[in-house]
Amino acid sequence: MDYIGRLTAHLPLAIRLLMVKADGSVSIHADDRAYKPLNWMSPPCRVEEAPGVWRVVNKAGEELRITIEEVLHDSSHELGVDPGLIKDGVEAHLQELLAAAPSVLGEGFTLIRREYPTAIGPVDLLCRDGDGGTVAVEVKRRGEIDGVEQLTRYLELLGRDPLLAPVGGVFAAQEIKPQARVLAQDRGIRCVVVDYNALRGVTRDELTLF
Amino acid sequence: MDYIGRLTAHLPLAIRLLMVKADGSVSIHADDRAYKPLNWMSPPCRVEEAPGVWRVVNKAGEELRITIEEVLHDSSHELGVDPGLIKDGVEAHLQELLAAAPSVLGEGFTLIRREYPTAIGPVDLLCRDGDGGTVAVEVKRRGEIDGVEQLTRYLELLGRDPLLAPVGGVFAAQEIKPQARVLAQDRGIRCVVVDYNALRGVTRDELTLF
DNA sequence: CTATAAATGTCGGAG
DNA sequence: CTCCGACGTTTATAG
Structure with a gap:
């Protein structure tokens, strides 16, 4: 994975979780830390899918380049619209x-x-x-x-x-x-x-x- | 889902993605926003699993209670240790x-x-x-x-x-x-x-x- | 759209 | 452990 945008970052080859959401956003997770992805692209953004390479770009010119060596599991689900979160105490x-x-x-x-x-x-x-x-x-x-x-x-x-x-x-x-x-x-x-x-x-x- | 901790929050029943990581942390994602989960519990924390109900607690006494109506898909993977992220530009x-x-x-x-x-x-x-x-x-x-x-x-x-x-x-x-x-x-x-x-x-x- | 303040901020480092 | 500041902060909101 390579990110070129507000900073430059590189992530070596490893087994990771890729999450693609309905709004087109993409995140890459390791097997720790609940909250923060290793790398991500926030919406609005666009995924260009080529064999073994994903390019995720946004309007500001930031880019996430993901090279996929092997897919261990692939699953897709329709989640529908989410009812809002109700907070108290802010x-x-x-x-x-x-x-x-x-x-x-x-x-x-x-x-x-x-x-x-x-x-x-x-x-x-x-x-x-x-x-x-x-x-x-x-x-x-x-x-x-x-x-x-x-x-x-x-x-x-x-x-x-x-x-x-x-x-x-x-x-x-x-x-x-x-x-x-x-x-x-x-x-x-x-x-x-x-x-x-x-x-x-x-x-x-x-x-x-x- | 209910969260009782630094604030109180409630999330109505809907289809969502639950992510449980090797460090015990748990996050709940909707089908939008790459970065932020709807709710989460950061490590260190512990998951108590009962039929249809998960209780995630941490040492500070914060609690995430997740009620599961139906599992549409369940998948588990061993990711191994992650090599670090290399940053530049900070x-x-x-x-x-x-x-x-x-x-x-x-x-x-x-x-x-x-x-x-x-x-x-x-x-x-x-x-x-x-x-x-x-x-x-x-x-x-x-x-x-x-x-x-x-x-x-x-x-x-x-x-x-x-x-x-x-x-x-x-x-x-x-x-x-x-x-x-x-x-x-x-x-x-x-x-x-x-x-x-x-x-x-x-x-x-x-x-x-x- | 820009600018500003809030956030369960999270995360990392120093003391 | 607490305190403190950075962060691709992100996110929401007001102008």
Whole structure:
């Protein structure tokens, strides 16, 4: 197998699994690692089949050349359309839950709005704290340096708006990496670790008002 | 199929491809997308097989439960050990090439050292410019905001060292995204787009001296 | 289509 | 083992 595209790669002769899907995509698997093929071509792409040689090419000019010495097994099946995967627990859902229960983020917090628009992208949650101050909240499943940088850019921008300034920052995630925590604290951003399962059980804030 | 782990996911009954590898890993594929399985369990993990139900678990307590209604085809093959994949063109190689030809980065540039160590990680290339000033270079295949932030942290740190200060910054990549370019320029960091293939053909700097 | 952020990212290397 | 950054990241989504 040879790949010539974003990089150049060569795979020596060996027994492998070739998978060709209905969308024309091709992948080559070894007998380990569930997720990642040794090599692949993502759709949209085209397979040119010659005796013993497959050429898989895409529009960008990337090419996968597969030389087949011997076929040990060949099998083809019609799978039909796939019903979608239903997921739960991703960032969007975490954001929803926090929007419904902002007090988890801090004493007396109330929601101004979700996805508060700015010139450099939407702030996940914009809140008002117990003292009437504005707080920008960045929500992540896993809190890493990237997220702190992202929030820092929002804070810099929002802090220039006289209607909002001064704007505090909260970095909320199910898990916060040590480096991210250090960077956040260095920038005066408070870190909140959120327990996703506990949050699902939390009574909504509006109900606790009565 | 049900997955209970880092998130919860459910996949309705349909015809799919199940792949079980020698390392015990399991993946479930639909008839599209070469790269990513619909669901999977990465090694190390264990498969518990009961009639019509597979339970795949790992040490972290994540679980994949697969209910099998009907087997349309079943085939098993011994693949043996896989000889490795040979790659070329990644960031490490780009860094090597630039280290060998620093003048590509700027007029009169010479290399001080590669992977210059700092408290927050190594700087890809530390160079001296034509005027004897110090320049930190961040090398990326694709230049995005992350890389600019990374270089900014290095510059902030190196700039405090009286032996080096003032330290200039160069962001070198095969491709630089507009947002990254804007951020870099805003911070006084110069952007250099590098042609990888051309660079491989460039005569090494030491040879051009004679 | 481009640009940007999320991902059960995965993977590999250093400490 | 954890932390950290690269990856042919891939993938989805918004503009």
